[in-house]
Structures are given as C-alpha cells and as structure tokens.
Amino acid sequence: MKENFQTLSLKNICKNFPGVCANSDITIDFKASEVHALLGENGAGKTTLMNIIYGIYNQDKGDILINNKKINIRSPKDAISSGIGMVHQHFMLVQNHTVCENILLGYKQAPFFYPQKKFKNKIKEYSDKFNLHINPDAKIWELSAGEQQRVEILKALIRNIKLLILDEPTSVLTPNETSDLFKTIKNLVQSGLGVIFISHKLDEVFAISDQITVLRNGKVVGSVVPGDTSKNELARMMVGREIVSTYEKKQKKEGKVALSVDDLWVKSDRDTFAVKGISFKINRGEILGIAGVSGNGQRQLVEVITGLRKPCKGKIEIFNHDISHKNAKEIFRLKVGHIPEERLVFGCVPNLSIMENSILKEYDSPSFCKNMILNFEKIQNHTRKLIEDFSITTVSINNPIKLLSGGNIQKFICAREFSSKPELLIAAHPTYGLDIAATDYIRRLFLKKRDEGCSILLVSEDLEEILTISDRVLVMFNGTISGIFIPGEISMEKIGLMMAGSTSS
C-alpha cells in the first residue's frame, strides 16, 4: 500500500468540540506528486483537520482512505506507518542532541548497538538525494530555523512517508530560506511524494501549489488550481469579503519621547550577550517596527523593557522613569501594555476561566479588587465588554481559556492589554499565526491607538506588517541595530541586506 501511494482521501470528516464545530463534512483528495495547499482563517479548521490526519485527534464522523481503502489512524504512530508525516509549526526537536540522535529518536529500525555510527550514511544518503545539506553530527541548537526544518523533513522522509504535511512552514524562515524550502518541496514532489502545505501567505500558496483548497468556518469553500484563479478571488473565498491590505496613516505629529534606550546590553539564558549596545527612542504617537529574523536579540530586548529580564548595562527610560530596576508590575503601572510572544506560555493561564484571565494584569487594581477581595460582578462586566468589543467567539466566559482558538486567544490578549489604556505598547509578533481578518483587525487597531497618541514598539518577523504600519523601522541583527529606515524610502533588497547583517548602504 505504501509503495504505490496515489491518494489520501477524506470523506465527510466531522469534528466537534464543546460548542464549536471545528470540521463539518470535509471531503478532500490529496494526490501523490502534488503540492496541495490548505488555505483558511484561524479557526477555519485547518489545524484540526491535519491533527485528525496525523492521529492527534479522532474524527467524530467520516472516513480517511488511502488509495480508496479505508484506514484507521488513531495516533501519530499509525499515521507514520500509513506513510503520513508532519512537520509542525513549532519543531519537535531535542535542542541539546545531534541531528542524528533526533532523527533516530523513536525510529523502529534503529540498530541497538552504535546506532549513530551505522545510521549516519543513511542520513547522508537521504540528505544528498533531496538536496537537504544536513550534517548529522551538528547539535540542533547550532542550526538555524531553516536547517532545523530540514531536519524535521528528513526525519519524516527516513520513515519512508508518502505524504508530508507542512504546517505553516514559512512562518519561521527568512525569504532566502523560504525559497530554499520551495526548492526542497519541488524535489520531494518530483520523487513522487504528496505534500500538504498550510499557509496564510497567498503569494507562497500561489507560487508552490498545484491545487488549493480553501476552508472557512470548518467547511470546504472551494478547491481550485492556481492558474484558474486570482489572489483576490482566493482572499475573498477565505474571508468571505474583499480585503483592503493598504492602511491609511495619518500624518504623524512630533511628540515627546515615550521610550528611550541607551547603550543597552542584555544577556540571554545561555549567558552570552543577546543585545549588544543598542540605543533608540520612540516618540509619543509613533509606531517603531523592529524587523529581523527571530533570535537576533528581539526577545531579550522585549523582556528587558517589560521587566521580565534584568539588563546588564545601559539605561532604559519610559516616560522619563528609569525602569532598570522595576519589575513587570511597576512597569505596567507606568501605562505600558505588553502583548507577549507565545500567548499560551506568557499571555494567559490556560486552565483558568476567560473571566479570570481578563484580570491577569489588573487583578489588584481598585476597579476589580477592594480590600483584597475580588469583585466578580465587575470582572464579569469587564470580560463581557472585552468579548463584545473585540468580537471574540466563545461559549461561556466561565470556560477555561484554552478552549478558545489561537486567534481568539490573541484577540483576547490584545483586548485585555488595550483595556488598561496603555500609552506605550510593546507588541511581540502580535499577528503571528492569525488569519487575515484578525490580522487586519489588529493592525487597524494599532494604527487607531497610534493616532490617539499611544506609542507602539512592534516586533515582528512579518516584513509586510512592519512596512505597512510602522512610522520608522529598526532592523536587528546579532544583537545590534543593522539599519534604521522609514518605510517606502528604501528598497526591499536593502532591507534584506540589513536583515542578513550587511550594513553597507
């Protein structure tokens, strides 16, 4: 069955979560030697569907067929033995182990004695065959995101899979790495593999796919061939309306300084300097974008400004208050909002209710807490207002917040941060993994708040986002600033050079 894989068919797949229908009646055919893109907003059901194919969830109804033969997939193990592999958005690799060790992990045919020695050749063979350029002895933490992704792909290939699912594969890559990935995908397809490509980025989907299926609200809206359609039409299918991707920006008024950073040095968890002598200022009513590939010190910079990490050297002033020795709460009281990256890790408490999460930052403010006692009537009204204002879909505010979709959680965090009326907002990847509508909503919101005088430090890997809404952009590379520019005044090539660390301009 594995040897002559032709199709994987989904027939009438349904999956319900309490109060939410994640997938209803989904029928799709994925073919060998074809890149099949899945497009859809957040909460459209793409991830749920892929998790069903990969055996992480079980469908409530419907069948999965390989070459028109019904199969049962109950766990990722079953999926792999049926020839289905998946590269997750967040890599599942052990950072301190070598490539070889990671690939061997859980691999059934691994020899008992000296597995690494005996296995290296096989890795090299596959690496050469698909042009992956992987050194089996490298430690994972030494590798860039693109290389790690290739390790994940190799890990799947070596298990002899016939259909590869790539979940948002470009979200962590630089433009160059993306084009390398596309070459790899083409190689894979030529050798007979089927690829399922999940992405929000229309350009990429257009560039790589042979077939595009659009999901909306858990249903298939349509399945098209790129040649027969346009980007606008696809976007319309996805969101059910035209998207205007240009943002009108009001002329900026010169304001006072909101945040000033002077010769800042910060260490990472590895005890090496992640931020090396950075200086910059943000004025009131200005959006400063920080571009750059992640891992170049942006995270540490954000953590220092928001009080989660201590600086080693340098000065940070917010509204003329020195914050070097202040903790997160004291900085919050200076009217600083923070939309953290990794919303489930930092932004909320998954097992507490939506209501309890709504006061994460303000639980001890006089509006919710009097003489130590929380006023749940007020908290309830507050939560209702957040949910209405930001049109967050939820069954009950007493449900644990983990039951919301990723996009809704992000909207909720934005709602919570803006509800405290910040004058400076530190936003890290605010639209990461969000659908077009939610992204558009958040970007517009940022611009609106900017016009109302809020200063925003926007850290994002999405260059389009940075360029469309920032007033000024600062590029970070290897802990330093490799360039500062005003969007529109500089070519994309130059920006690319700055992101790659070349300061010649």
Add this chain to the structure above:
Amino acid sequence: MKLIIEKNRYISNKKKLLIYLSSLILGIFISSFIFLFKGINPFYAIYKIFSGSFFSLFGLKETITKMIPLLLIGSGLTVAFQGKFWNIGAEGQLLAGATVASWIALNIGPKVDLVIPLMFLGGFIGGALWAMIAAYLKSKLGINDIISTLMLNYIMAQIVQYLIYGPWKGKTQYGFPYTDNFPANAILPLIKNSRIHWITLILGLIAAVLLYFFIYRTKYGYEIRVVGENPNAAKYAGINFIKVSFIIMIISGGLAGLAGVGEVAAIHRHLSYPDQISANLGYTGIIVAWLALLNPLMAILTSFFFGGILVGGDIIQTSFKLPFATINLFNGLILVFALIGMFFIEYKIRIDKE
C-alpha cells in the same frame, strides 16, 4: 483491538462526580482483597470499619477527634497544592507547632491563667516559621520543595527527640522521655464523654471556610492559582513569586502547627515521641487535600472520611488482630484509585475494534 487514550477537552461536573465516586468505591473494593488474603470476610471487615467509625456514637466521637488535625492540615495543603508548592512537610510543621505550644504551656502556663490562646498563636507561628524555611529555599535558591519539606520533617523529629530526652525531660515522668504534663489551664476543654477538643475543631472549620473564600475570591488566592497554573504568566503579570511562596507556606505550615497544638494540648497533654505526636497525620493530610480535589471546603468531608478510616484501623486491629499498617495499605489504595480517577477526568480511553 486497541486501547486509545485521548484528552478530554471538556467534562461535565456530574460526570466528574461519578468518576470520582466510582474510583473511591473501586479503591475500597480492591482493598477488600487484603482481608480476603487474611481469611477474613471482606464485607464484614469493611462493615466493621465503617460501622465502627461512623454508625456508633463512640466511634463517631473518635472519628471527629481524628478529623480535627486532618482538617487543619488538609485544608492548608489544598492552598499549597493549588500553587503547585509540594509541601509534604506537614509532619514537621505539626511537630514545630506542638513544640512551641509545649514550651508555652510549661513555661508561661504556670504564670498566666489564660494560656490557651497564646499556645494556639505560638503553635501557628512555630509551624509557619518551620515551613518558611522551605519557602525561602524554593523561592530564593531554587531548591526542590519536595525534598526540602520532606527532609525538614526528619530534622524536626530529631529536635523533638532531643528535647524530650534532654533539656525538656519531665521530672515527674519516672524517667520516660516525656515533658512534664501540662498544667490544667493549658489543657484544651473536651466535649463531655469524648476526646473532641472543640476549640481546635471550630478553628479547623473556620479555616476551611475562610480558605475557600481566600483561594477563590481574594487577590492572594488568585495569585496563588496563577502561579500554580502557569508560572510564566505569573511572571508576565508581575506576580511576586517569593511573596506567594511565603504566603502559601505560612498558611499551610501555620495550620499544621495548630493541628500540633490540638494534639499535645488535648490528646497527649505533654510532648512525647515525635512519631506519637505526628502519627503520619501530615502525610494523611496530603491524601485529604487531594481527595478534596484541592477544594478547602471539601476537605471538611474528606477529613471526616479519613478520620473514620483511622478509627476503623483501630477497630480492625482489636477485632481481627490485624496490624495497624493494614489501614495504611487501605489509605494508600484509596489515594491511588482517587488519582486514577483524576486521570479519567482528564483523559478518556476508548476501545478500538479493528
């Protein structure tokens, strides 16, 4: 055919209760095999345990007596465990409370008439201070709380041992390693014809009610729950982890200290062997807290239940000549099954016929 384990994303309260109760019943059922192996009719043995402790007036009084320390310790531990502070040091904290109360009883008792409130206060502070050592070690130095609280139990037991064999050894105890008996004004009043020291009982009930309110309705309770559920989010919200650790340990340690006061000032009436005073109450309190699903109010029910089982242990000892350890087996099995029940609240298992 295959067994499939899936995460339950949502489960109704009714179903939770059903799973919970059936796991308890199953635990008792499996425990009955212990009696079967000893050639005792398990139905009769279980009937004896429960009738003896819950359905006779004498047994009921004893059950309430044993419930008192379990309620204080168990309700305090619900708070600690909600904050994911694994305090398994209630044994030591109980002894610390008992030691301070003994000192007050023997040294201040003869001079001050109304010494009991002072003993409770001192006992609370003693237990809390002893527990704060672990709070400091964890929050400041990052030392594992399970290890430190457990080791502190042994240290406290040795301190008590030293005191009763050494400087505090009573002159009126005919060479036994006890302190002198407490003066009458330092002995807790009992309900007539029973050993129920009602002051401690009332303190326990108040503690359970207040803690319920504290954990779900106050900002400190909120902080504890956020720290327990997601320490990263707690850091992001600017919650002071050190402060929360100390609050947790002052509450759970202090309440264990109060339990210690009750034991020495009503039951033993002097400080004696540490094993006799703490008598595994600190460990049984862990079971009480978990069985209450970390809800302080429910700890009233579970401590009553376990009080009964401890009394049942005495009964099977006398009527079947079984060792007291039997009841520890019984306790352990019930906890294991309760924990398995919690697994079924989080996950579901399906049989897949292929």
